Amino acid sequence: MRRLVYMDNHATTPMDPRVLEATLPYFCEKFGNAASRNHQFGWEAEAAVEQAREQIARLINAKPKEIIFTSGATESDNLALKGILEFYKDKGNHIITAVTEHKAILDTCKALERTGKAQVTYLRVDKTGLVDLDELRNAVTDKTILISLMYANNEIGTIHPLREIGKLAKEKGIFFHSDATQGVGKIPVDVEAMGIDLMSLSAHKMYGPKGCGALYVRSKGPRVRLTPMTDGGGHERGMRSGTLNVPGIVGFGKACEFAGAEMETEAGRVLQMRERLRDGLFSQLDEVYLNGHPTHRLPGNLNVSFAFVEGESLLMGLKDIAVSSGSACTSATLEPSYVLKALGVGDDLAHTSIRFGLGRFNTMEEVDYVVERVVHEVRRLRDMSPLYEMAKEGVDLKSFQWVRE
């Protein structure tokens, strides 16, 4: 039997076996606490952590001491937003972000609003998922303390122009945070050139282990300070107390090293597979629509609406293929993807969207198999779809009188 095809690399990535190998000694053998300053076990662990810090810093052009280890990007996002708002509360309380951000940003903003600690502007995006820089500029007030805009979107892969945003932030004297979870390790990041002050990273999105992430915190020009969320032993320059996850951190560092060394060839190969997938689907099926930006997008991301075929039913037919759907039926909320809605994709098409996430371990053969299976299932389900039949008969589905529940 054919094994399952994994094409959901925005959700998580498999750990690279080379990364696993690097972490193994740090479980049983070199198990020391990196904060133990008075014996070999501690020194060994500390040295491993410092090496990882360097590997991570090198990938994003930062200094090692600017890397603060966390449990993942959600914690990093929380720490960045809450930490800045708290520390600089006398300077301002206004955050600018966008409606397509990850829930870790949006829900943190909502919590800050609810507790009266911040006022938040949620910028709209255009139909490709990009914010308007003039709108961003106009949203700035004398109370604005932080701009938080993601690098690459987790659903549609749209890449924000961080360099321009960073320049604007610098001009206005505002801190710039970016949730770069999907971008780091896939496309180039340079915190200096991009003018980034804080950045969230996650190991498991780049072939590292789960439960390990980092927050980049600029140390100079300007020096960024923040109030910690956890009190304790004062680890990580006092910004994040708690014993370090040494094996995870070692794996994270190794993952960054490979990502940096192999980025160019890997991005090229992944892009080639993505384009083959897109060509295969678009050439064989009618009424398919690309969601997101045609070019400013992650090499491994393809988000497509297959009109008249509900997303979950398509996933059910693709049972040996792991992809994800923006349809409501995959969640308990019954609301389709808020990201697609923000692009102006109607609920009808949002319900038919599928996200393909290609990565390091996919093959051309898998791409061809996925094209064949998706085309087959979409045709089968369209034969079963009253909407496809009505559209083919020339019924205007927009003006049809639907009987809603």
Next chain:
Amino acid sequence: MSYSNKVIDHYENPRNVGSFSKNETNVGTGIVGAPECGDVMKLQLKISDAGVIEDARFKTFGCGSAIASSSYVTELVKGKTLDDALQIKNTQIVEELSLPPVKIHCSVLAEDAIKAAISDWKKRREGEADAPKAASNE
């Protein structure tokens, strides 16, 4: 989400998929749901003059549970009188297919589809009775 074996069976081998020909008389059509809600069911019932459901067809846009609910309903209604068909409750569909709570709306929609199809058939019959014979032949 994991599906019951019966949902999977109906999804993979849907019963009575399709549409009756437009020229067919004695057919009642119910279309319920809306594309932006993620579910649309079209149920067609072929009903004898005596008021017995002789055949059924469906087409559904929706998740696997919606497809299974409508597929099951086409089996369920065949041979039933209109009065009996109108007695079918969504809970019967939920039970048969072991639908989880988040999928109960699929069964409600299927129940609505039966009612809509029967009501459409009744309307057509009344329309035919009122319309002059010559006009209906055009």
